[in-house]
Amino acid sequence: MIEYVTNPFPDAGALDDFWRRAWGGPQPANYGQVLGRSLAHLGAMDGDRMIGFVNIAWDGGVHAFILDTAVDAAYRRRGTASELVRRAAELARERGATWLHVDFEPHLEGFYRACGFGPTAAGLMRLSP
Template identity: 70%
Template sequence: MSYGIGERLELDTLAAFWRRSWGAPPPTDYGAVLARSLAYVIARDGDRLVGFVNVAWDGGIHAFILDTAVDPDYRRRGIATELVRRAVETARQQGVHWLHVDFELRLEGFYRACGFAPTSAGLMRLAP
């Protein structure tokens, strides 16, 4: 398994990975999303993309873990944990003071094990 930060990533490769991992097509124009990100971390098995996490950024001292995903054939091997660990270290090296993550309740144990503490936050749904 190899890991990379900000490596060249073909959008069609990411789209195919997204479909395998999320069971749906990626958001429209994900290239624009990545262009505004602080970094992204990927995992590969040879040439196959098997893991991804995006580190979104507010341009200041806050960053956000988004879209953590691992190919279904590669889950339960510690890949997501390593992706998040590398994302945390990258954010720290870039001067980020606060790293946020939102997640479904079923993922609380995973993110706590990665070092995230619970916090109060607000959320407003803007689209149906």
């Protein structure tokens, strides 16, 4: 049974272990500081093992942003990511956000459209190589 937890603040070792299973590499440096500034983050747990994650960043006002949606490779295609995004949207709304944004790679468009995100025009500027 998968349990969804708001703001689990996993320790660095547990988060790094999950990140390697989900993303295939180490977590970004100082990610705990990122979570401390977020509107919220959600973890999907199988017992004490994190198997899914999403971060909800925000601008301090009405805009929230879905970041780092990920599921452990062994748990994919079970609806976990969709449930994380659904719960993230609900939590962002409860905490005062009016808009929920997400950026995604082209191969994830179908997933995010199915989650309820519509198309928008946007811009992106790379700041470092």
